Amino acid sequence: MAELVAARVDKTRGRISAKRLLPAARTAGYEGSARNFRRLVAAAKKAWRVEHHRGRRPAVWTPGEMLVIDWDSEDRLPIFCAVLAWSRYRFVRFAADERAPTTFALLAECLEELGGVPSVVLADGWRV
Numbered sequence: 001m002a003e004l005v006a007a008r009v010d011k012t013r014g015r016i017s018a019k020r021l022l023p024a025a026r027t028a029g030y031e032g033s034a035r036n037f038r039r040l041v042a043a044a045k046k047a048w049r050v051e052h053h054r055g056r057r058p059a060v061w062t063p064g065e066m067l068v069i070d071w072d073s074e075d076r077l078p079i080f081c082a083v084l085a086w087s088r089y090r091f092v093r094f095a096a097d098e099r100a101p102t103t104f105a106l107l108a109e110c111l112e113e114l115g116g117v118p119s120v121v122l123a124d125g126w127r128v
Contacts, residue, residue: 068121079095
């Protein structure tokens with residue numbers, strides 16, 4: 001029975017559920033409980049994931065590629081934050097408001113302090 005489960009888990013790339021696989025196992029002669037069958041499928045899926053691990057894929061930045069900007073607040077006082085991704089250089093300033101002219105003025109100040117312009121400025125998930 002373990003071979004049938006392992007083959008079906010491999011065929012579906014670890015996505016099949018025990019509920020869907022149980023009728024096929026019953027026709028193949030499985031007479032145990034549904035609970036034990038769920039345990040068998042869970043073990044097979046765990047073993048499959050160990051062999052087919054995608055691995056952690058961290059972001060890899062290049063110098064000057066991305067500047068991430070965002071707004072925060074502390075006691076109702078807006079804070080403009082910018083981080084240069086590769087070097088993790090931080091630029092933080094307090095502001096009077098979070099309006100577009102203020103944002104662009106602080107972004108200009110940040111770029112002047114950096115001494116250059118990155119390829120991409122990422123703001124709240126939107127590219128500017």
